[in-house]
Amino acid sequence: MDALSDLAFFSLVVKHGNLSATARELGLTPPAVSTRLAKLEQRLGVRLLNRTTRRVSVTQEGELYLAEGGRILADLEALERSVSSARAQPQGLLRLNATFGFGRAHIVPAVSDFCREYPDVEVQMRLTDRPLNLIEEGVDVAVRFGDLPDARLTARKIASNRRLLCASPRYLDTYGEPRTPGELQRHRCIVVRENDVAYGTWRLESGPRAETVKVRGPVSSNDGQSALEWALDGHGIVMRSEWETAAYLRAGRLREVLTDWRTPPADIHALYPERLNLPAKTLAFVEFLSRRFARHLRAPGAGGTVW
Secondary structure (H helix, E strand, O other): OOHHHHHHHHHHHHHHOOHHHHHHHHOOOHHHHHHHHHHHHHHHOOOOEEEOOOOEEEOHHHHHHHHHHHHHHHHHHHHHHHHOOOOOOOOEEEEEEEEHHHHHHHHHHHHHHHHHHOOOEEEEEEEEOOOOOHHHHOOOEEEEEOOOOOOOOEEEEEEOOOEEEEEOHHHHHHHOOOOOHHHHHHOOEEEEOOOOOOOOEEEEEEOOEEEEEEOOOOOEEOOHHHHHHHHHOOOOEEEEEHHHHHHHHHHOOOEEOOOOOEOOOOOEEEEEOOOOOOOHHHHHHHHHHHHHOHHHOOOOOOOOOOO
16 A cells, blocks of 8 residues: 555544444455554554544544645645646535634625625535534534644635734723733733633743733623723723734724733634545635635734734
């Protein structure tokens, strides 16, 4: 078996989560699949999966092999598409998932333009405050922020984004501006409960330094737009994405604080569950988003705003 074939085989095992389902798809017996997996691990000299009678779990080495190998397979697929003279026409039902705020502001109008360009695609979009499990929910493409949650998913970065600490001039004139992360504990902070992130815990980094600060304030919400409105009205310091705050920063309605410190990554990705044999509708939408948001991509290491 060649390396590319092994990559595709391993991706299939992880996708199904057990050897029996993999065997059924490949038309093999479970022992044959187990033997091939063992030979692959022997060739690489590392353990890729931890096995039980019912399921498999990916080791750290397996995660690396899957992530890097997935990019190789995706590049190969892209190369084959580029030299192919025929491409399937995008059509059929496309299921999308995005967050309420970014979805309403940016994905809804994007879908509107996409449907005009691809009239044979029917779009069904679910806006949620928490990300859906793409595989279990049958989602074709999801738009998400920050770290990628699952090695079985393929991600394409469509826009750069940072989370910023901001407050209105009214608040800063009244209470002053924090100079260190620790001083946030003495300030009114507007907390947003998102996903399963620790409530009211802000993590900040500056070069090799890292600090975790527990903050609190007079108002909190599970809705980011509500928190932003309170910040604009002078109720405290808020941590919100660059795409939400950029216009208010330019207009002077918000001011960024602790500019030498950064929060965890919040880049925006299009996620989809398949690496190979992508349906034309999925490929078309991901490429459409990439073109639409291209001006919001920041070069690695570059500063400044892109929103």
